Amino acid sequence: YLWPNPALDEVESLLYEIVIDTSSLVFFVSPCDTFTGTGGTISGRSNAADWIRTAYHDMATHNVTDGTGGMDASIRFAEEQARLENAGDGFSNTLSVLTGFSTRYVSIADILAIGAVMAVERCGGPQIPFRAGRVDATEPNPPGVPQPQDPLQSHIATFAREGFTQTEMISLVACGHTFGGVQHDPFPNIVPELTDPGNTQSVAHFDTTNVHFDNNVATEYISGTTQNPLVVGFNDTTNSDKRIFGSDGNVTMQSFANSPDLFASTCAALFARMLDTVPSGVQLSDVINPMLVKPATPIFTLDGDVLRFTGRVRFWNLTANANRVVTLLWNDHLGGAHSSTLLSSLESSTTYPYGVATSYIFGNSSDDGLLLDPAAGITTMRFSVDGKLEDQGGVGFAVQDGFAFSTTSCFFDNNGTAQYDVAVRNGVNLTSLYIETEQRDNTGHVGVTETANFAPSGRTANAAYSIWTVNLSGSPFTRYVGAEIDGVKFSTALVIPLPALPSC
Numbered sequence: 001y002l003w004p005n006p007a008l009d010e011v012e013s014l015l016y017e018i019v020i021d022t023s024s025l026v027f028f029v030s031p032c033d034t035f036t037g038t039g040g041t042i043s044g045r046s047n048a049a050d051w052i053r054t055a056y057h058d059m060a061t062h063n064v065t066d067g068t069g070g071m072d073a074s075i076r077f078a079e080e081q082a083r084l085e086n087a088g089d090g091f092s093n094t095l096s097v098l099t100g101f102s103t104r105y106v107s108i109a110d111i112l113a114i115g116a117v118m119a120v121e122r123c124g125g126p127q128i129p130f131r132a133g134r135v136d137a138t139e140p141n142p143p144g145v146p147q148p149q150d151p152l153q154s155h156i157a158t159f160a161r162e163g164f165t166q167t168e169m170i171s172l173v174a175c176g177h178t179f180g181g182v183q184h185d186p187f188p189n190i191v192p193e194l195t196d197p198g199n200t201q202s203v204a205h206f207d208t209t210n211v212h213f214d215n216n217v218a219t220e221y222i223s224g225t226t227q228n229p230l231v232v233g234f235n236d237t238t239n240s241d242k243r244i245f246g247s248d249g250n251v252t253m254q255s256f257a258n259s260p261d262l263f264a265s266t267c268a269a270l271f272a273r274m275l276d277t278v279p280s281g282v283q284l285s286d287v288i289n290p291m292l293v294k295p296a297t298p299i300f301t302l303d304g305d306v307l308r309f310t311g312r313v314r315f316w317n318l319t320a321n322a323n324r325v326v327t328l329l330w331n332d333h334l335g336g337a338h339s340s341t342l343l344s345s346l347e348s349s350t351t352y353p354y355g356v357a358t359s360y361i362f363g364n365s366s367d368d369g370l371l372l373d374p375a376a377g378i379t380t381m382r383f384s385v386d387g388k389l390e391d392q393g394g395v396g397f398a399v400q401d402g403f404a405f406s407t408t409s410c411f412f413d414n415n416g417t418a419q420y421d422v423a424v425r426n427g428v429n430l431t432s433l434y435i436e437t438e439q440r441d442n443t444g445h446v447g448v449t450e451t452a453n454f455a456p457s458g459r460t461a462n463a464a465y466s467i468w469t470v471n472l473s474g475s476p477f478t479r480y481v482g483a484e485i486d487g488v489k490f491s492t493a494l495v496i497p498l499p500a501l502p503s504c
């Protein structure tokens, strides 16, 4: 994809800038027996298993014929969770962690899919190609998740309705059931109460490595040692894995038992298909790979006759070179071309599981040349690394300097109201300039509303920019400035008041 793309930029970071700290999604599956529901790690449960099961149950309502259902986060509705086919608290546990990671740009459905990917990848499984763009359903889907007591023919028909062949059904069930197990509480007719202080929720696991992706679900099944409660359960009616795994004479399960690699590659492909099963009309992105050159959204501040340009750029897997020279090149509105060597003192490197990111900050000090003449401004950036040009195949990295925060913003101390000034470049095709606020609705979905409009103040900032203004009270931290320029909407965090506005 081409930068800028706020939605894909965020997803790319979630997938590849993997740091395990309390604010990260992967924290909740690190280590893989982490369980944030009742009982913690001694419960016999795991977030990893819950997250994978949740993704399947969200997808399982899909109907290939009419294109309804699929990965759309409809599982978040209480009406779906109350159905017998969605027994257990695994869905509410999953959503209580993952919903908070959704944003205006990344839907809950995308986050559920990323959660499943992280659970598999961080717990021994293969890398799963990821596409973004799932759309959150606004109401529950009709029922349609398979249950253990259903006959084999019904399971085959259900997976066909979801878009999977019988062989794919066998495989996908095995791929899912390498994690977790069946709990006593929601399934008392399958699992008896276990009196095990290390398994307080009485979970009968599908294989002996229940928080780790591996082919033990197949090797234990083929060798006859399996304790999978859906294979050797005391009630044969609910032995759905036994009927499903054996439905092709064990050919598929035998192949998985023979080859961990075949199991891993089959699961990677089928998990991807499961997660990419979306209602018709939803358009997913291409597979998201790490971006080799990825700027962060630049921020412009207009200070009198100076346009300050601050930003950051991240390079992926650069070859080590102590004397590396990275240059930012840019074109301006007057036909000029400029360059500035980025300071190695502002370089930092982070090693992530899938690669090394090397970042440079630019424009936050006065000596690296990014104090621009406002009339010239900037239209596009390019980078050069040791002489090699990085410009998205000639397109460049387009930058929007049509609006900039103005340092004329100020604070009326008497009543907590601030005057927010934004400078607008003369001559831009500006349709509207407004304050945005984000809020979650009662289903967790993040919406954006335009809550106030800027108006021209009649003041000019300099020959190139005029000031628009709005007075607002309350915290700026939840607010964004939005602008529609040439029919395209841009949004940027409201950073004017930082560190502090002067008094008006």
Ligand code: HEM
Binding pocket: 045, 046, 048, 049, 050, 052, 053, 056, 087, 088, 089, 090, 146, 147, 148, 155, 172, 173, 175, 176, 177, 179, 180, 181, 182, 183, 184, 186, 187, 240, 244, 274
């Ligand atoms: C005919 C198809 C299927 C049936 C009848 C079935 C049935 C079940 C049942 C009864 C449980 C126990 C849930 C609990 O105690 O909370 C379970 C757990 C699980 N299922 Fe399935 N399943 C099927 C297909 C799948 C598929 C296709 C996947 C994923 C690709 C999957 C992933 C999981 C996972 C990860 C768990 C463990 C949850 C946990 O331990 O919290 N299942 N399944």
